[in-house]
Amino acid sequence: MLSNSTSTMLKKLTQKKYRKEFGVFTVEGKKGVEEALEHAEVELLIVEESAIDADMGVIISYAEKTGIPVERANKRDVDAIKQTETFPGVMAVVAMPDASLDNMIHEEHIILLDRVNDPGNLGTIIRTADWFGVHAVIVSEGSVDPYNEKVVRSTMGSIFRTKIYQSEYMVDTVEFLRKNGYSIATLDLSGKDISQLRKGRKQALLFGSESHGLADNLREITDASYTIAGTGNAESLNLAMSVGITLYQLNS
Amino acid sequence: MLSNSTSTMLKKLTQKKYRKEFGVFTVEGKKGVEEALEHAEVELLIVEESAIDADMGVIISYAEKTGIPVERANKRDVDAIKQTETFPGVMAVVAMPDASLDNMIHEEHIILLDRVNDPGNLGTIIRTADWFGVHAVIVSEGSVDPYNEKVVRSTMGSIFRTKIYQSEYMVDTVEFLRKNGYSIATLDLSGKDISQLRKGRKQALLFGSESHGLADNLREITDASYTIAGTGNAESLNLAMSVGITLYQLNS
Numbered sequence: 283m284l285s286n287s288t289s290t291m292l293k294k295l296t297q298k299k300y301r302k303e304f305g306v307f308t309v310e311g312k313k314g315v316e317e318a319l320e321h322a323e324v325e326l327l328i329v330e331e332s333a334i335d336a337d338m339g340v341i342i343s344y345a346e347k348t349g350i351p352v353e354r355a356n357k358r359d360v361d362a363i364k365q366t367e368t369f370p371g372v373m374a375v376v377a378m379p380d381a382s383l384d385n386m387i388h389e390e391h392i393i394l395l396d397r398v399n400d401p402g403n404l405g406t407i408i409r410t411a412d413w414f415g416v417h418a419v420i421v422s423e424g425s426v427d428p429y430n431e432k433v434v435r436s437t438m439g440s441i442f443r444t445k446i447y448q449s450e451y452m453v454d455t456v457e458f459l460r461k462n463g464y465s466i467a468t469l470d471l472s473g474k475d476i477s478q479l480r481k482g483r484k485q486a487l488l489f490g491s492e493s494h495g496l497a498d499n500l501r502e503i504t505d506a507s508y509t510i511a512g513t514g515n516a517e518s519l520n521l522a523m524s525v526g527i528t529l530y531q532l533n534s
Numbered sequence: 535m536l537s538n539s540t541s542t543m544l545k546k547l548t549q550k551k552y553r554k555e556f557g558v559f560t561v562e563g564k565k566g567v568e569e570a571l572e573h574a575e576v577e578l579l580i581v582e583e584s585a586i587d588a589d590m591g592v593i594i595s596y597a598e599k600t601g602i603p604v605e606r607a608n609k610r611d612v613d614a615i616k617q618t619e620t621f622p623g624v625m626a627v628v629a630m631p632d633a634s635l636d637n638m639i640h641e642e643h644i645i646l647l648d649r650v651n652d653p654g655n656l657g658t659i660i661r662t663a664d665w666f667g668v669h670a671v672i673v674s675e676g677s678v679d680p681y682n683e684k685v686v687r688s689t690m691g692s693i694f695r696t697k698i699y700q701s702e703y704m705v706d707t708v709e710f711l712r713k714n715g716y717s718i719a720t721l722d723l724s725g726k727d728i729s730q731l732r733k734g735r736k737q738a739l740l741f742g743s744e745s746h747g748l749a750d751n752l753r754e755i756t757d758a759s760y761t762i763a764g765t766g767n768a769e770s771l772n773l774a775m776s777v778g779i780t781l782y783q784l785n786s
Contacts (some may be wrong), residue, residue: 520658
């Protein structure tokens with residue numbers, strides 16, 4: 283069974299403020315935990331005793347060999363700590379990677395998101411960016427926490443390969459990127475056709491919120507805007523879809 | 535307050551078998567209801583008395599003028615019928631559009647989905663297809679019901695502009711399309727680069743399930759396969775993202 287201190291910590295980690303305070307987040311499930319072991323710094327592994335099978339045995343012995351503490355949870359522990367209806371038997375506590383802004387500016391391509399609030403959208407954006415080789419994402423104040431368990435789950439492991447910076451004042455962040463040589467492109471309904479978007483050096487792609495669009499003070503400091511042409515029937519594309527199509531175009 | 539018969543019917547409509555039996559589904563919220571009034575056949579409008587404001591007044595008077603019955607619900611009714619945590623004040627019961635396969639084959643482009651099970655994915659696919667002018671979607675047996683309220687919500691009104699056929703045996707359906715002049719393209723990891731995909735006449739785009747891929751007996755009867763090139767970091771793209779990028783490429 284879990285120690286009291288672990289149980290208390292895991293309950294706290296369901297809240298953003300404690301994730302931030304401790305600098306760690308959790309990931310559930312074999313696939314996610316394996317990705318974390320491979321690409322991130324795992325601080326603690328939790329396994330449900332009754333769920334240990336051959337795959338989990340491999341995970342546990344890997345953890346033990348590399349000096350990662352492993353705690354065993356019983357049914358009652360699991361009910362107290364699980365973040366999904368059905369606990370998938372294994373959970374890792376993972377250190378948040380270094381995500382200072384200074385650390386971002388060696389990346390050729392950065393995605394910036396103004397007030398993204400749907401966890402599934404943010405997770406899908408991180409997963410799609412990883413697919414297209416973009417590993418730097420900046421989210422503005424007022425966005426969903428990137429280390430929220432729904433976001434983590436929908437990244438399908440890509441969160442461990444992505445630098446994520448949570449900006450407190452997005453206008454300053456964009457200005458900092460511009461001073462460091464980035465061009466800032468955005469999407470709107472009256473931009474150039476997106477087929478004209480070409481891959482260049484140091485490009486930042488800035489997207490407004492699905493519900494509120496892009497804030498005016500951010501729009502003013504962009505260098506170019508593009509439009510994904512549609513038939514005009516549907517009112518808009520889903521935010522993650524807009525980001526994905528932009529990244530596809532950038533890579534084509 | 536709602537009549538007993540309406541209240542009973544609305545409760546039944548949360549289940550697929552009754553939606554199918556009655557040939558209707560529900561949509562909640564002003565935006566969805568307005569889209570339904572414009573593009574679909576609304577059979578009944580439900581308004582929450584305490585939520586009636588100027589916008590809802592317009593909706594109610596439009597319904598009354600066009601002969602659509604309107605029922606008023608009180609707090610207790612709403613608690614019994616609502617499908618979302620916070621009932622948005624208005625709901626419409628909408629007739630499912632004609633979706634015979636014969637009715638599909640006048641469409642130049644059709645999206646086929648093998649065992650799509652995530653409602654958000656299916657809704658996003660319908661919304662994105664509408665954006666790119668594709669208004670015919672076929673889902674296989676074993677897929678989520680397209681008239682499930684989560685799907686309806688995530689289409690953002692596009693469901694009312696889309697013909698949706700629920701196939702009972704997908705192989706027969708694909709064969710029927712081929713006999714009617716359609717070429718069948720799919721995505722996989724070893725196809726031609728998707729930049730080679732061009733718009734043609736009578737194209738059907740077939741996508742496998744996110745969890746199970748495309749069934750072998752379906753793969754055998756495709757005419758061409760394409761790949762969306764990635765860096766190989768992320769294991770895959772989200773299904774809706776794959777469909778969206780394919781449609782973008784088809785239109786570019």
